[in-house]
Amino acid sequence: MEEKEKKVRKITHLYYSNPKVRESMIKFGKHREVVPRYFENFGKRPDMIQYSSDIIGLVKKGATSFHASEELWNEPLNLNSELSQEETNKLRKGWDLLIDIDSKYLDISKILTILVLEALEEHGVKNYGVKFSGKKGMHVIVSSKAFPEEFNGVKTKDMFPEWPRAICEYLMQQVRRDFNKRVSEIFGNFGMEKFEIKKEIREALCPNCNRPAKKGILTTLRCPLCKASIQRKDIKATKKRLRCTQENCAGILEIENEGEYFECKECGISNINKQEVSGRYAATFTNFAREERYSSELKEEYSGASFGSSDFVLVAPRHLFRMPYSLHEGTGLASVVLTKEEIESFEPKHADPLKIKIREFMPNNFEGEARRLLSSALEWKKSRDEIEKKTGEKKYKDYEKTEINSDDIKEEMFPAPIKKLLNGLEDGRKRGLFILITFLRALNFSGEYVNKRAREWNEKNKPPLKEGYVKSQIEWHLKQRKKILPPNYSNDGFYRDLGLIEKKPDTKNPIVEVLRKVRKFNYRRF
Ligand SMILES: [Zn+2]
Ligand SMILES: [Zn+2]
Known part of the structure; x- marks a missing residue:
């Protein structure tokens, strides 16, 4: 004993x-x-x-x-x-x-x-x-x-x-x-050592909808000929040779500096203060939404949710x-x-x-x-579901359009963290089950297959989850009309904490990697 x-x-x-x-x-x-x-x-x-x-x-x-x-x-x-x-x-x-x-x-x-x-x-x-x-x-x-x-x-x-x-x-x-504020204060007072944290996890919350804002790169470019200054969001590496936007100027813009910015697209709020920028020098803003509003509240703090x-x-x-x-x-x-x-x-x-x-x-x-x-909770949930339909789900719709056929998917195409999950877990088995079911469902595997695979997996858990729990979870998921995507890799509570991630994945969500492989596979076949 x-x-x-x-x-x-x-x-x-x-x-x-x-x-x-x-x-x-x-x-x-x-x-x-x-x-x-x-x-x-x-x-x-x-x-x-x-x-x-x-x-x-x-x-x-x-x-x-x-x-x-x-x-x-x-x-x-x-x-x-x-x-x-x-x-x-x-x-x-x-x-x-x-x-x-x-x-x-x-x-x-x-x-x-x-x-x-x-x-x-x-x-x-x-x-x-x-x-x-x-x-x-x-x-x-x-x-x-x-x-x-x-x-x-x-x-x-x-x-x-x-x-x-x-x-x-x-x-x-x-x-x-x-919560983020309080957690950030603690870290300020005691330092990170107390919490044995290897990686800082931060987020900036939108002051309007409280969802984490998207982080991007804001590039300031300058024209060497006419000295015009241009700000642009998220320039792709391949598009770095941009022409000056001034009329009759043949200059090629040079990068002056790059910085981070935060933006909530749904609420049209960012922390880019155009007035301040243009106050310093005349600036043009390209690829900005017209209705974008500035908020100083959009700033990064420790993500409380990643610690509890x-x-x-x-x-x-x-x-x-x-x-x-x-x-x-x-x-x-x-x-x-x-x-x-x-x-x-x-x-x-x-x-x-x-x-x-x-x-x-x-x-x-x-x-x-x-x-x-x-x-209040039900009202909030309804409006949040609508936002997700517009954003997260829009991305998912693109996948749906490709009409995923689970027959095209072999388990060797599964991303490394999912393969690791399939070897069974000791801790976090319930979260593991959630990932597994949503992953298989998102790829259109049949209810029968999900049932079979989830149970095979559960046998490998130490100890296995109770049969009743597994069954009720599967039933609940099969009943949902709207498919739930597996959590993104950035959701540490699911992947990092369960020890499923060894090296940083190339994609945001496990199903993206599979879909890429399926497309390649089909391309080769025809
Ligand atoms: Zn928002
Ligand atoms: Zn110019």
């Missing part, structure tokens, strides 16, 4: 024999699926706990921690992965909003949690529960009672995981700017999270409930299982408390 395991096993009996711990777990576990974990492996699903003695029995069998669903069920034991969506909805009583804040660094999780709580308050949600995840993260909960029973004529309870996902995404977007986030992909059917006051196998600490005021000064030693006091995790929400939050 490893040291870690010994350490946890030593305290499990004593810890779970505390009747207050068990009482709070039984109370929280009501209407939930509750599954024990036997240090390494989870118990069979579905399962639930009803009586204090159930916990003692499971601990005697070797259970070290307990995990509960954010979905609330009428009869948790009637759940099974064969149920249709309709049958599952029938069983579902409701869902709590569970925001899973995760980072490799406790300090970053603490910052993000406080920002998320403030965002909740700003939307009228004054009651919430917060707890330490047991390792480096935090869990925030808002009770199902806070949501209206129906919204836009739809039953709220049936909208899992779509609505809680939208809320988590929306909240992350709301706090993104402040609330991963909305994990708001998934039958997702489980560590119960309040469960132990954590990795640390031997308890998942303790905190108040907002305690977060900033919280340290792991405050979660010493033998010293904790039991508190209520479930907030006392009133009906409709989260109505404004829900409506």
Whole structure:
């Protein structure tokens, strides 16, 4: 037995024999699926706990921690992965909003949690529960009672995981700017060493839509003959011999300097201050959009999201999270409930299982408390989907036009990070599954093939994901009318953190490389 395991096993009996711990777990576990974990492996699903003695029995069998669903069920034991969506909805009583804040660094999780709580308050949600995840993260909960029973004529309870996902995404977007600011401050104060960061990850957020702005190169050119100055964005290397734009001048422009600029195309905002430039010398701006506006707020800061986030992909059917006051196998600490005021000064030693006091995790929400939050999130999601349709999807449309035929695609054409993924994972298996499904779907592989390949892959994971989870994820993706592209390589949470990237990929997105190869292949064939 490893040291870690010994350490946890030593305290499990004593810890779970505390009747207050068990009482709070039984109370929280009501209407939930509750599954024990036997240090390494989870118990069979579905399962639930009803009586204090159930916990003692499971601990005697070797259970070290307990995990509960954010979905609330009428009869948790009637759940099974064969149920249709309709049958599952029938069983579902409701869902709590569970925001899973995760980072490799406790300090970053603490910052993000406080920002998320403030965002909740700003939307009228004054009651919430917060707890330490047991390792480096935090869990925030808002009770199902806070949501209206129906919204836009739809039953709220049936909208899992779509609505809680939208809320988590929306909240992350709301706090993104402040999060970057706070993370940048920390780095300013402590330096990067504290965080063992090898590469700086920065982003500039659009002040209008809060999405990361595109970075480009702004080139200032000067005509050696007439001395006219011209500014141009993103000159292609092959087009560097530009003629002077002045009438009757035969000069060839020379590059005077190059600098970075940021721009949000959708909102028409950039950080190029034309007035300042033309104030210094007479300048002409070529290839600029007429309506482009200047904003000094478009500046680079550390990307908070690359150090920690609330991963909305994990708001998934039958997702489980560590119960309040469960132990954590990795640390031997308890998942303790905190108040907002305690977060900033919280340290792991405050979660010493033998010293904790039991508190209520479930907030006392009133009906409709989260109505404004829900409506804002859904409105935001709708408009963001429209923007993505215009931008990201436009690019995707080009791929669609080529009518990808999965018969043309051999696995040897897959990009290196995907091949590496296919060898199986130990950490980040859920994110790995997300990449794999979206990748195969984007390339038009059949549902049957996706099912087969995802399961073969899962066999290679250590340990494999639960069959029910894999199944529900695949089903969800196959149901989506709009295809979801795999995350871009720049999304470190997916590729870098899972150790899939060895050298910088040549393309933005894994499917681009495959499509290039397919085109070449077809070209040669005909
Ligand atoms: Zn914008
Ligand atoms: Zn000239």
